[in-house]
Amino acid sequence: MSYHYLLDLALILLSTKLLGMLTRRFQMPQVVGALLAGLILGPAMLNVLKETEFLSQLSELGVIVILFTAGMTTDLRELKNAGKSGFWVALCGVLVPLAMGTAFGWLAGKAGWLPGNTLLEDVFLGTVLTATSVSITVETLKELDKLDTKVGGTILAAALIDDVLGLIALTVVSSLAGEGTSLLVVLLRIALFFVFAVVAALLANRFFRWMIDQADGRNLRRYPVLAFVLCLLMAYCAEEFFGVADIIGAFAAGLVVASTPKAKYIEVKFTTLSYLLLTPVFFASIGINVELPELNGGLAVFSLLLLAVAVLSKVIGCGLGARLCGFRGDECIQVGTGMACRGEVALIVANRGLSMGVLSQTMMTPIIITVVGCAILTPILLKLVFRNKKEVVPQESGLVDRYREAEQLEYVSERLLQENRDMMKKKDEKEN
Amino acid sequence: MSYHYLLDLALILLSTKLLGMLTRRFQMPQVVGALLAGLILGPAMLNVLKETEFLSQLSELGVIVILFTAGMTTDLRELKNAGKSGFWVALCGVLVPLAMGTAFGWLAGKAGWLPGNTLLEDVFLGTVLTATSVSITVETLKELDKLDTKVGGTILAAALIDDVLGLIALTVVSSLAGEGTSLLVVLLRIALFFVFAVVAALLANRFFRWMIDQADGRNLRRYPVLAFVLCLLMAYCAEEFFGVADIIGAFAAGLVVASTPKAKYIEVKFTTLSYLLLTPVFFASIGINVELPELNGGLAVFSLLLLAVAVLSKVIGCGLGARLCGFRGDECIQVGTGMACRGEVALIVANRGLSMGVLSQTMMTPIIITVVGCAILTPILLKLVFRNKKEVVPQESGLVDRYREAEQLEYVSERLLQENRDMMKKKDEKEN
Numbered sequence: 001m002s003y004h005y006l007l008d009l010a011l012i013l014l015s016t017k018l019l020g021m022l023t024r025r026f027q028m029p030q031v032v033g034a035l036l037a038g039l040i041l042g043p044a045m046l047n048v049l050k051e052t053e054f055l056s057q058l059s060e061l062g063v064i065v066i067l068f069t070a071g072m073t074t075d076l077r078e079l080k081n082a083g084k085s086g087f088w089v090a091l092c093g094v095l096v097p098l099a100m101g102t103a104f105g106w107l108a109g110k111a112g113w114l115p116g117n118t119l120l121e122d123v124f125l126g127t128v129l130t131a132t133s134v135s136i137t138v139e140t141l142k143e144l145d146k147l148d149t150k151v152g153g154t155i156l157a158a159a160l161i162d163d164v165l166g167l168i169a170l171t172v173v174s175s176l177a178g179e180g181t182s183l184l185v186v187l188l189r190i191a192l193f194f195v196f197a198v199v200a201a202l203l204a205n206r207f208f209r210w211m212i213d214q215a216d217g218r219n220l221r222r223y224p225v226l227a228f229v230l231c232l233l234m235a236y237c238a239e240e241f242f243g244v245a246d247i248i249g250a251f252a253a254g255l256v257v258a259s260t261p262k263a264k265y266i267e268v269k270f271t272t273l274s275y276l277l278l279t280p281v282f283f284a285s286i287g288i289n290v291e292l293p294e295l296n297g298g299l300a301v302f303s304l305l306l307l308a309v310a311v312l313s314k315v316i317g318c319g320l321g322a323r324l325c326g327f328r329g330d331e332c333i334q335v336g337t338g339m340a341c342r343g344e345v346a347l348i349v350a351n352r353g354l355s356m357g358v359l360s361q362t363m364m365t366p367i368i369i370t371v372v373g374c375a376i377l378t379p380i381l382l383k384l385v386f387r388n389k390k391e392v393v394p395q396e397s398g399l400v401d402r403y404r405e406a407e408q409l410e411y412v413s414e415r416l417l418q419e420n421r422d423m424m425k426k427k428d429e430k431e432n
Numbered sequence: 433m434s435y436h437y438l439l440d441l442a443l444i445l446l447s448t449k450l451l452g453m454l455t456r457r458f459q460m461p462q463v464v465g466a467l468l469a470g471l472i473l474g475p476a477m478l479n480v481l482k483e484t485e486f487l488s489q490l491s492e493l494g495v496i497v498i499l500f501t502a503g504m505t506t507d508l509r510e511l512k513n514a515g516k517s518g519f520w521v522a523l524c525g526v527l528v529p530l531a532m533g534t535a536f537g538w539l540a541g542k543a544g545w546l547p548g549n550t551l552l553e554d555v556f557l558g559t560v561l562t563a564t565s566v567s568i569t570v571e572t573l574k575e576l577d578k579l580d581t582k583v584g585g586t587i588l589a590a591a592l593i594d595d596v597l598g599l600i601a602l603t604v605v606s607s608l609a610g611e612g613t614s615l616l617v618v619l620l621r622i623a624l625f626f627v628f629a630v631v632a633a634l635l636a637n638r639f640f641r642w643m644i645d646q647a648d649g650r651n652l653r654r655y656p657v658l659a660f661v662l663c664l665l666m667a668y669c670a671e672e673f674f675g676v677a678d679i680i681g682a683f684a685a686g687l688v689v690a691s692t693p694k695a696k697y698i699e700v701k702f703t704t705l706s707y708l709l710l711t712p713v714f715f716a717s718i719g720i721n722v723e724l725p726e727l728n729g730g731l732a733v734f735s736l737l738l739l740a741v742a743v744l745s746k747v748i749g750c751g752l753g754a755r756l757c758g759f760r761g762d763e764c765i766q767v768g769t770g771m772a773c774r775g776e777v778a779l780i781v782a783n784r785g786l787s788m789g790v791l792s793q794t795m796m797t798p799i800i801i802t803v804v805g806c807a808i809l810t811p812i813l814l815k816l817v818f819r820n821k822k823e824v825v826p827q828e829s830g831l832v833d834r835y836r837e838a839e840q841l842e843y844v845s846e847r848l849l850q851e852n853r854d855m856m857k858k859k860d861e862k863e864n
Contacts, residue, residue, distance in 0.1 A: 003671045003678050005489065006496070010664035017657045057437065057486045064438070220846055221707050225449045228708060232442035239435045246435050265846050272704045275653050276660060414652055414697050 005054055009281070012049070015041055016280040029136045031343055032375045034280060035368060038287015051288050059285040062278030063348050064250045067167075068231045069274060070345070071254015072267045074160050086157025089321035093158060093339050094130045094165040096317025097310070101126030104309045113302050114363075120177055121360070124353045127173045128367055129310050131166035133343025134159035140379045141338070144386050151331055155338040158318065163251075163345065170349050171248050177358045186243075193242040193252075197234070201256040204230055208260040223262040224269040230256065245352060279344075286347055290365055303366035307373040311381075314340040330385070337385050341378040342371050437486055441713070444481070447473055448712040461568045463775055464807045466712060467800060470719015483720050491717040494710030495780050496682045499599075500663045501706060502777070503686015504699045506592050518589025521753035525590060525771050526562045526597040528749025529742070533558030536741045545734050546795075552609055553792070556785045559605045560799055561742050563598035565775025566591035572811045573770070576818050583763055587770040590750065595683075595777065602781050603680050609790045618675075625674040625684075629666070633688040636662055640692040655694040656701040662688065677784060711776075718779055722797055735798035739805040743813075746772040766817050773810040774803045 015037035020030030041049040105122030108114045114121075137155060141147040168190075175186040211222070231253040238249030257266055315336035322332040350367045353359035447469035452462030473481040537554030540546045546553075569587060573579040600622075607618040643654070663685040670681030689695055747768035754764040782799045785791035 003668060005493075006664045006668040006671075006678060009493075010661050010668065013657055013664070014661045017654060017661075021651075021654065053485060054489045057489075061437075061441075222449060222453065224704075224708055225445055225712075229442050229446045229449075232438045232445070236435060236438040236442065239438075246438060262846075269704050269708060272656075272701050273708050276656055276701060276705050280657075414694075 005052065008049060008052065008055065009277075011041060012037070012055075012284040013277075013280050016284055028379070029133075029139075029343070029375050031133075031283065032372050034283035035287050035372060038284035039290055040287075041284070042288035042290065044287075044290050049284070049288055051285060055281060055285055055288075058278065059282040062274070062282035063247055063351070064231065064235055065270060065274055065278050066282065066344055066348065067247045068250040068254045068257075069267065069270050070163055071251040071256075072258045072263060072270065074163060074255055074258060083157065085154050085322065085325035085327070087161055088324050089154060089158035089318045089335055089339065090161035090165055092321035092324070093132065093162060093314055093318035093336075094169060096320065097129040097313035098123075098126040098169060100309055100313040100316075101129040104306065108302060108305075113298055117360070120173075120358055121353075121363075123173055124177075124349075124358045125306075125363065127166070127169050128346050128350045128353070128359075129313060129342070129370075130162075130169050131342065131345035131349065132159050132162045132314065132339045133341050133345065134339075135343065136341045136375055136378050137338040137382065140382045141386075144383065146386055151327075151334045151338065154322065154327075154335055158321070158335070158339060162339070166345060166349075167248055167251055170352070171244055174245055174352060174356060174358070175243055177356055189242050189244065193238060193244045193248075196237065196242065197252040197256065200230070200234060200253075201259060204256050205260055208262065212261055220262075220265065224266045227253075227257045227260075227262075227266045228270075247348060247352065282344075283347075286351065286364075286368070289361075290368060291361070299362070299365060303369040304373075306366045307370045307377075310342060310370050310374055311340045311377060334382075334385050337378070337381045340381070341374045343375070346371055437484065440481060440484065440487060441709075443473060444469070444487075444716040445709075445712050448716055460811070461565075461571070461775070461807050463565075463715065464804050466715035467719050467804060470716035471722055472719075473716070474720035474722065476719075476722050481716070481720055483717060487713060487717055487720075490710065491714040494706070494714035495679055495783070496663065496667055497702060497706055497710050498714065498776055498780065499679045500660075500682040500686045500689075501699065501702050502595055503683040503688075504690045504695060504702065506595060506687055506690060515589065517586050517754065517757035517759070519593055520756050521586060521590035521750045521767055521771065522593035522597055524753035524756070525564065525594060525746055525750035525768075526601060528752065529561040529745035530555075530558040530601060532741055532745040532748075533561040536738065540734060540737075545730055549792070552605075552790055553785075553795075555605055556609075556781075556790045557738075557795065559598070559601050560778050560782045560785070560791075561745060561774070561802075562594075562601050563774065563777035563781065564591050564594045564746065564771045565773050565777065566771075567775065568773045568807055568810050569770040569814065572814045576815065578818055583759075583766045583770065586754065586759075586767055590753070590767070590771060594771070598777060598781075599680055599683055602784070603676055606677055606784065606788060606790070607675055609788055621674050621676060625670060625676045625680075628669065628674065629684040629688065632662070632666060632685075633691060636688050637692055640694065644693060652694075652697065656698045659685075659689045659692075659694075659698045660702075679780060679784065714776075715779075718783065718796075718800065721793075722800060723793070731794065731797060735801040736805075738798045739802045739809075742774060742802050742806055743772045743809060762817070766814075769810070769813045769817050772806060772813070774806045778803055 016030075016034040019033030019037045019040075021033070023033035023036070024030055038049070040046055043050065102122045102125065105114065105117060105125040106119070109117045109122065134155065137159075138147065141152050141155075146152055171190055172183075172186060175189065176183065208223070208226075211226075215222075231250050234253040234256075235246035235249035238244040238252070239246045257263055260266075315333065317336070318339040319332040319336035322335040323329075327335065346367065350359060350364060354361065354364060448462075448466040451465030451469045451472075453465070455465035455468070456462055470481070472478055475482065534554045534557065537546065537549060537557040538551070541549045541554065566587065569591075570579060573584050573587075578584055603622055604615075604618060607621060608615065640655070640658075643658075647654075663682050666685040666688075667678040667681035670676040670684070671678045689698055692698075747765065749768070750771040751764040751768035754767040755761075759767065778799065782791060782796060786793065786796060
């Protein structure tokens with residue numbers, strides 16, 4: 001019986017947390033620290049952690065749960081409220097990076113930087129660049145006290161839609177990669193999966209409401225467990241019956257759960273499952289799989305150029321979308337900069353491409369550098385574009401409230417426990 | 433890339449939850465349902481679930497987390513308050529089943545029921561019978577409105593100490609099984625591990641208090657994550673440096689965490705990790721590994737006798753302990769019956785014996801039957817021994833309060849989320 005996995009997990013949790021706290025102190029997101037932890041402990045540097053079967057399976061499950069949670073935070077009813085500015089910013093913010101990423105890959109291929117890359121690899125590179133990660137922007141805007149503004153609200157709304165559009169792009173591109181199927185078959189499959197998801201949503205909603213009517217308000221555990229079952233089944237069915245990536249199924253299941261009455265409660269539980277085990281393993285395992293020695297001069301230049309393409313394409317795309325909705329020029333740049341950051345979804349898409357054989361292992365290093373680079377650049381750029389803009393009128397936003405809600409619940413429940421404990425201690429002391 | 437594990441996990445979560453809800457409706461604990469789920473889906477019956485590398489690794493991690501949580505709920509300061517009656521009930525309640533279990537195994541060997549069993553196997557069988565599971569008793573006493581009594585308080589206190597004593601027995605017995613080491617070396621190792629655990633407790637306490645002073649009351653996630661690191665490291669060190677079972681290390685880490693200021697908050701988080709993923713996988717995987725065809729007539733009789741020994745030995749042992757502390761005769765029987773139930777710890781100890789080669793695979797079926805049988809019998813017997821006992825004076829107990837606390841927090845936080853959601857919906861409607 002081997003118990004070495006205990007040490008592996010301990011190292012992963014400790015290093016991702018410590019480096020995450022460190023990067024946070026320097027105004028960078030914890031994602032950067034978690035990636036660095038994997039890089040430092042992995043074969044690229046210290047070589048104390050190796051990818052095991054267990055870790056890679058846990059990290060796959062982690063990806064499922066991350067996208068399930070992402071789906072749950074995407075309330076479709078809020079998408080309607082997000083309005084047309086959110087939609088246009090998201091749409092242009094997906095199409096322009098997709099196009100620019102593809103073009104960049106193609107040009108790099110022509111220039112001899114990417115030996116033997118195919119058109120599909122170029123398109124996949126573009127797909128990796130589509131998904132925005134909004135958490136760093138939210139933190140920075142909070143700090144600048146600019147979250148409750150028109151620009152802040154638009155960014156949050158666009159980021160919601162962005163996820164959905166980015167995953168649609170992934171579905172189309174990754175389905176095309178499978179055994180030379182035609183675009184028509186792929187679109188048909190996606191349409192069928194969409195019908196399946198809608199039916200699942202209706203049934204799940206009815207089932208959850210029925211269960212809540214049956215129950216006496218106690219026994220809350222069944223809701224997260226059954227939501228997890230739905231997530232796993234939809235992820236499985238997506239692959240098995242529709243040829244669609246399992247992560248898309250998990251995201252769709254998240255959307256379904258978001259529409260049920262216990263959505264927030266379920267989300268809080270999955271957040272715990274994520275940060276306590278699955279997400280650190282996922283990030284560490286990305287870092288472990290990087291082979292730094294490959295980073296020669298050519299690849300380094302390619303990485304920096306990719307980073308530039310990533311930032312510029314979002315600023316241009318999202319700025320264009322904002323312009324179409326009548327934003328002022330400086331506001332367009334603010335929106336675009338706020339959408340420039342990439343995060344876990346980009347890494348998940350890249351990982352997916354790697355395991356499908358569409359992206360080469362060599363591409364992972366530039367992509368990780370891009371994700372880390374965006375995370376470092378975004379707060380700096382945001383502070384720059386929001387300079388001397390003190391006249392902005394604060395604006396209330398349901399999306400902003402919702403973003404804070406889960407966080408506050410943690411403090412409230414921690415307080416409750418603490419007070420209960422203090423009370424009981426006093427009682428004990430009185431009795432003795 | 434294989435995605436079949438998604439279906440496996442979905443089946444496990446769904447079947448353990450549904451059967452758990454079903455058995456609960458029949459006043460039986462969810463453990464019974466979860467075990468049945470594994471039996472039904474596994475090779476013993478439907479054969480749709482097979483043990484995979486991933487499942488068995490997850491289930492091992494589950495065992496670690498179950499014992500870590502068990503340790504966390506064992507507040508050492510409360511052990512002092514538990515008083516001498518709790519201690520004597522627990523001590524006799526561990527020694528008598530250990531002795532009777534060993535004797536029974538030896539007699540069964542003599543009678544030819546257990547071909548080729550060794551003395552060590554007999555002692556291990558006794559060890560399996562030591563650990564009480566108190567949750568069913570608590571539920572039944574609540575229902576009978578007898579939890580806030582002297583008997584109820586003594587049972588809760590004894591169950592706390594019982595865990596610690598049972599695990600000490602396991603440590604000694606399982607260390608003896610390793611490469612023919614002498615009892616002296618084993619005791620020395622355990623003493624060293626005890627010193628290590630005390631030092632770890634002091635350091636961890638100081639570190640946690642330092643962290644809480646540093647922090648601004650936000651960023652609560654670091655506490656559960658660091659507690660998990662402590663658990664994994666102590667489990668690893670127990671095996672690597674002291675030759676003590678990893679689960680003992682995890683339990684000791686739980687005790688350490690219980691003494692830190694954020695103990696309750698951390699415990700709530702690990703409860704989520706448990707019920708949402710790890711515990712169902714553990715129970716299902718126990719059920720999967722049972723081979724029913726082995727259940728011939730002899731083994732069936734042996735199983736029923738083992739069940740009788742399990743119940744009687746606890747009633748005798750704990751009753752004796754209660755008697756020593758001046759309980760009335762009927763109260764002694766109530767205490768003994770309340771301690772008769774076995775649960776996950778018995779299964780974990782048995783599983784450990786199996787993987788060490790000390791228990792044979794054949795023994796798993798009788799042990800599972802005993803656990804299930806105890807769970808079915810306990811509520812029935814408890815109602816019997818509490819009949820016509822309406823004159824009991826209710827008594828306040830800190831232990832009882834604490835048992836309810838975590839449960840209540842769930843309802844409170846669920847309510848908060850619900851109200852927040854309703855409020856936001858109203859706001860949205862007003863705005864539109």
